[in-house]
Amino acid sequence: MTAPSSSDRNQKRADDRRKIIRLLAFFTSILTLLVVLYSLKPTRQESLATAHAVNSAAHSNAPSQATGTTDAAAGATNAAAGNLPTRELLSSERLIQEAAPRKQDIDIQSWKTPKGAKVMFVEADEVPMLDVRLVFNAGAARDDKLPGLAAITNSLLDEGTPSANVDEIARQLESIGASIGLGSYRDMAIISLRTLTDPAYLDKALALLYDVSAHPSFPAESLSRIRQQMLVGLEAEKQRPEATLNRVFYSVLYAGHPYGIPPSGTPESLKAITASDIAAFHSRYYVASNLVIAITGAIDREKANQIASAIDNALPQGEPAPALPVPKGATASQEIRLPFASSQTHIVVGGLSVDRRTPDWAALYVGNEILGGGGFASRLNQIIRQDNGLAYSVYSSISPMAQAGPFTMGLQTSNETADQALALVNSTFKKFIAEGPTEQELEATKKNILGGLPLSTANNRAIVDQLGAMAFYDLPLDYLKTLPEKIAAVTLADVRNAFAKDIASHAQITLMVGGRAVPTIPASRAAAHSHSQEPKAP
Structure with a gap:
């Protein structure tokens, strides 16, 4: 067996450090959130007072002084309007069944940035946290002749920028209890941020989001590592019939259509993807006119507009992705x-x-x-x-x-x-x-x-x-x-x-x-085969 090279050992140590830093960032985020939630917990006296008030209202049959009606009659009216305390609502199955469907009454504010990004904002001040989601029309349907290009581009976004490498990005997120998430799908690519709204944390977290979204450096070392991970993933899929099922089904149903492109790529396409391909994909699709900005949290409209404007300024305007063709589907069963x-x-x-x-x-x-x-x-x-x-x-x-x-x-x-x-x-x-x-x-x-x-x-x-x-x-x-x-x-x-x-x-x-059974191993030989590899799909 050939001994691992020095570069392999260094790569492994770097990967281990990144895993440790990300785990620390995750646990710090959880701990910070628990502290915040505990600080919002009502005192025992407040809880007892609330419980007493609800209990009294739920059991009182005295006429209402304001309307002259009984609380039971008022309860039926309020149940239909969705205004009863939880305890009283649950006290009558009939009221629950007869109640009109409640609207999801969320105040959604929407506007467009100067460069054309769509903004959706909901103010939610129950918890001092902010969620920002950037949705680009940059999914696997845009891979064209290089399946896996959208996925590998998205995976590399937080691997480094001109101002911070992957370890520094992870350490900065860990220090402020924030997290950045990435996702690539057939239709869309996503960058998300979750952070506290205290300015001491918020401003640093937002700066990282802007940098990762607009200025990824796509380091060669990270590209090599992620490419290898995706190739290993494709090999692993061969051992999973459900993965084969999904890949073949889409390729047949969407033959000749962008939805038929395998999002995780092929061995040939992954090996062919270059850093220039990734940079070109990012320049084409990670642009303001091809973007949705969704914001929810304990900030007001003015602050939300500032965040959207900063994202808009960080990205080039570009052009929105063209509409996808209408799929024809299977011509016959x-x-x-x-x-x-x-x-x-x-x-x-x-x-x-x-x-x-x-x-x-x-x-x-x-x-x-x-x-x-x-x-x-x-x-x-x-x-x-x-x-x-x-x-x-x-x-x-x-x-x-x-x-x-x-x-x-x-x-x-x-x-x-x-x-x-x-x-x-x-x-x-x-x-x-x-x-x-x-x-x-x-x-x-x-x-x-x-x-x-x-x-x-x-x-x-x-x-x-x-x-x-x-x-x-x-x-x-x-x-x-x-x-x-x-x-x-x-x-x-x-x-x-x-x-x-x-x-x-x-x-x-x-x-x-399926349909081909796993070869039976005689009991006398089972121990000898306990660590052997499962048979591969043809």
């Missing part, structure tokens, strides 16, 4: 079976669905929850798992994107029952398209969805996620407010019509990965 050395077969059935701006979203959302998106209570789960015991879990999903995203139904089952499970998936889907849901399924699902919607804006991070997506996909400012009403208004006919028009009208692809 087809079934593809790929052998894989495993005892389980992974199955996905699906085709094109809708883009994110569809007016049918509420009906599709409700219908998909009934079909397979609602977990244990869904039709697919009832038939595949509970009635026939063929799979531990089964799902359906609609994933709208800038252009038509995929509709999928999927599961994994033993090789011996794969054909039976597939037949049940297809028959369940066919019946759902023909007949739609029952009235009982519809009402139960709508109540379940409406009960969970507030969680989508339950904290700053959830809000900034929503703001970024709304602006990126050009959804109206009142989207979050009107969605509960639209869901509550969905009818049986709405679900049937939406699925017939947007789902069943497209050819479906069936992809099965």
Whole structure:
């Protein structure tokens, strides 16, 4: 065996230092947040006083001095308006069921910067923290002839700038309890910041965000390391049938379309990507006119505008990315079976669905929850798992994107029952398209969805996620407010019509990965093979 070179040892030590610094930054952020939250905790006396007031109101039947009505009558009125204390709301299941769907009443402010960036801002002063999310139209769909270019560019953003190397960036974030996150997807690339709003921390954190976004240096050492990590990841995917399933499904459904480009690249493309390719991609797509700025936290509009303006000034104006072409999808239904050395077969059935701006979203959302998106209570789960015991879990999903995203139904089952499970998936889907849901399924699902919607804006991070997506996909400012009403208004006919028009009208692809069992190792030889490598996929 060849001994590691000096450069390899130095590289390993540098990687270890970075991991340690990032772990320290993470734990410091958590500790800082806990201290802040504890400082906001009410005293025991305040808590007892509040509890006593709620308890008294919930149990009092005396007439109201102001209106002459009883508290019980006022309670019914207030429940419908969503104004009752939590304890009183939970005291009556009837009031909960009869209450009108509550709007997600968030005050969203929106404007554009001089260079064309869209800004979405929500003031939230409950906790002295700030979340900033930069969403660039710079996902894998922009990779063109170099799959993986968007992902590797995004991964390198916090690896160094002209003013700080990767270790210095990590140390500065650790010292102020802030964090910067990166993400690359098919449609978009993301840079996010979370920090305290105390100026002693905020100003330094924002300066790092501006620097990382606008002036990454793409160091050669980091490029080599991240390229190697991505190549290792591609090798690891060969051992995972679900990764093969996902990659092949997208390549077939979106053949010839940018959505068919594998976001993590190919061995050939990753090896071909150069520093100049990365710099050119950043210069083209990480520009103000191609950007959404989402801001949520304990700052006012004036401060939010200052932050947006600083980001706008740091970036070149550039040009917005052109609209993606409309995908054609599969021209005819087809079934593809790929052998894989495993005892389980992974199955996905699906085709094109809708883009994110569809007016049918509420009906599709409700219908998909009934079909397979609602977990244990869904039709697919009832038939595949509970009635026939063929799979531990089964799902359906609609994933709208800038252009038509995929509709999928999927599961994994033993090789011996794969054909039976597939037949049940297809028959369940066919019946759902023909007949739609029952009235009982519809009402139960709508109540379940409406009960969970507030969680989508339950904290700053959830809000900034929503703001970024709304602006990126050009959804109206009142989207979050009107969605509960639209869901509550969905009818049986709405679900049937939406699925017939947007789902069943497209050819479906069936992809099965598996069907070749893992070779059995005799018990007498099991110990000798306990550390051997799993068989690779062909």
